Amino acid sequence: MILIAEAAAVCGDQEGLASNWLCELVLEQTGNEALARVSGFGTTLIRVAIILVAAFLISLLVRRWVTRFAKKMEGKISQRLGRLKDSQKYRVRRFQRLQAIAGVLRGALAVVIWLTALLMVIATLGFPLQPILAGAGLAGIVLGFGAQQLVRDILAGIAMLIEDQYGVGDWIEVEGQIGLVERVGLRSSSFRDIDGVLHHVLNGYIQRVGNLSQEWARATFDVPVSLDADLLAAKQVIYDVANELANDPVWGPDIISAPEIWGVQEFGPDGIKVRLVLPTKPMVNFDVTRQLRERMKLAFDAHGIRMPAQQVDLGGMRTGFPVATSTTDRQGRYEADPDSTSDGFSPRDMTDELRIKRGDEVRPD
Template identity: 40%
Template sequence: MSGLDLPFDTWDSTVDWLLGAPLRVVLILLFAVVARWAAHRAIRGVVDGAAKRADEHERSSLERAFDTATGARRERRRQRALTMGSLLRSIATFVIATVALLTIMAELGMPLAPLLTSAGIGGVAIGFGAQSLVKDFLSGIFMIIEDQYGVGDLVDTGEAVGTVEEVTLRVTRLRDASGVVWFIRNGEIIRIGNKSQGWAVATIDIPVAYDEDPARVIPLLREVSAQVYADPEWSDKLLEEPSVAGVESVSGGTMTLRVFAKTRPGEQWGVPRVIRERAKERFDDEGVRGPRISPFGDAQF
């Protein structure tokens, strides 16, 4: 016999050794695998439930019918669910693997105190050096979980206004109306205005001559609004019939009438144009005069 104390001298000692640390290591690995499977299953259930609740949140039957026809909302939910699920599964896998590794090292008799101390010091140093990066990632995670915006949405981030082309955990990429691409760090976005969620309201001001009778002009404008709402080309872009609020202001030689139109997101610019165009045609037919031209500039219709 050599001076080495090996656990394989006899069959009994070998069995005792195998039933000790090796068996516990195997059990730890099996437990980690089961825990990872259970965590991934739970994450899938939570993500699917969150997507369904978002779909049911204050949405009219018209909006749901449109989304069903186009598949836009369904695709957005799918992408969001995939992103959230991938992120949460990665976090769960990392945490479970780290705990399992440390437990196995403790079972094998390795000193954990120096390792954890070194890791803690390194983590603090990295944390101080990468504060902005961590902030960007955390902001990106909450933006995705809360569904603040998605690809295709028109948003106002304060720094830029444009259409979202890509959302990652660190940056959001926008393209503005001039075609300029903006890369905005998620941690630098203090507030966000989403112009593409739910519905939008278009405010349309129609100027006419000061001495026109509102009792004659307002009914004409209501007829125009009803005709636009009944037009199949525009009915699916309007959530309800445009409402004529009445006289908004009277100044100089101009009386301004105001119309509100509740539209689908992104249609709040096209609907006012068609209402103004048809109002102009109807006013011409009925002899309703526009504002008098001022020597200081033309009134805008």
Template identity: 35%
Template sequence: MNAQTTQKDTTEKVDEAVTGVTNWWNNPDTHEMFIERPLKILLILVVALILSWLARGIIRRATRHGIERTPLLSTAAEDTPQYRAQEARRQQRMKTLGNVGRSVAAIVIWTWAALAVLDQLGVNVAPLIASAGVVGVAIGFGAQSLVKDFFSGMFILIENQFGVGDTIQVGDVVGDVEEMSLRITTIRDIDGALWHVRNGDIDLVGNHSARFSTARLQIPVSLMANPDKVSRVIEDAATAACQDPEVRDLVMGTPQMLGPSEFNPTYVSFRLAVQTMPGEQWTVARHMNHRILAALHQENVVLTPMDSVLVQNMENNG
């Protein structure tokens, strides 16, 4: 009798346990907790991965298309140094924009994925979003300069004001742009110093590498020199200098003699100008100054007041 009772109690307990497990498994909350939510979270992560992959692919394809797309020019035009310099600058700008686009897309996609996962875990994301808005406003007021830097950097890239490799002037700093980000522009000046300039502080910038530059020369000679002879010697020497292998590929036009531009009690200054490759005006000017000075000495052009005295003495003694 006791054995039968014990067996019956055991059977009832097993039945109760099975019934409890069955009821727990059939409970909609259990299905939602262990099946629906994990599947939804997995689906969210898969969708985020797919969107991130698609965004990177689209941006990469658009960047590559932008780099490979070239204006319809003749073969001769494409072989010029001017075209190659501008093309390299354009390609660098497209790569920078592509990197920024991929970063922005990743931030947006994974922020959405994180909020969606938290929502599936039962976390009320509405207060988080509201708090993020409040924190964003607080950060906006507390870090206005940082926000200004980012927006300024974005517009510098979009408007193509300058790019990596360009020679620019920001305030008193003149140098080559070595690196650009949305917040900082890094400039290497002529003395080798590396300047880190916040984009929000760039109110006025001069780009010496946009399309072309101009080499302007001021050649001082004595007031006793023949102006017609001086103009001819300077122009001929400058034209010959532009054909030298050292600077031939850096010059975009023929030198223009602008004539006397400044009178002084002891000398008169002749001005000469020539278009050069972007940022190469100083190299061309130094080479032309060397050739012009040698030509003036060769033609016995009077350069200083002391030369004038010597010439007069020679004429008087002659």
């Protein structure tokens, strides 16, 4: 009969980490200490294998659970925000957000699972955990100071994805630059501006971002009108042009509500500006504004409504176009006398005066 003291010396203390029943059984049956130690090491390897297999299985279960949880969370967020509609673009966007959020959760939980498994393996092999944990804590502090910006970028990326601030295919404005989002990551995002330049921006540095592609947009047009024009008639023409565009079979589907005349936006010696507002679908407001400008010019010409003059200051001589000696034909088109200005002298007189100021010789006619 093998004594308990002898078994403890060969296989380890019964209360210690290195003790195992197989070593004691082999020692008791064979009395061979070397074989007992080998069998004891084999038992340790079996324990390590069990820990690793358990960690792997738990990781698989967690991956499936995270995927289901992310789908439920995505549905709740989409319903609360009310922005993700049932279209191909938004389905792709939902899928991208789902993958990003699920990836973050899977990565975080995988780190916890495998770190726990590593500590268990170290304990199974009989190494003390206290020095390892102390060293890991110190290393974590050092890495924490060095990776503050990285952590900040990743946290900002997670918040951006959860709040649906922007996604691939959106037009955004960041620090005065407008571009199309081509990539959204946890650490950084990329967008390409209208000149084709690809900008890479760290998520942690984005303090304010404007999204031009969400929900709706607004075509805002400040229509210039001359001071001597009939303001009420001009406002009626402006509204009629906008209303005609809203009912157009081509442009109408992009306009989501009736036009609004907000009134006089600016008033000055050069004329007034009447603000016209037309709510549109996202990213079509620029095209709608261009179409409004074109149609407004044609309508003003047809109704004889004049645009304000552009005042030009040439070395103290103030000139204006259109000028006082202008005429208006029956079609309402504006015609100016090419040899006269609003100050009563011809362009040749202005040219001579400028030459005198420069010291050039003025030749008589």
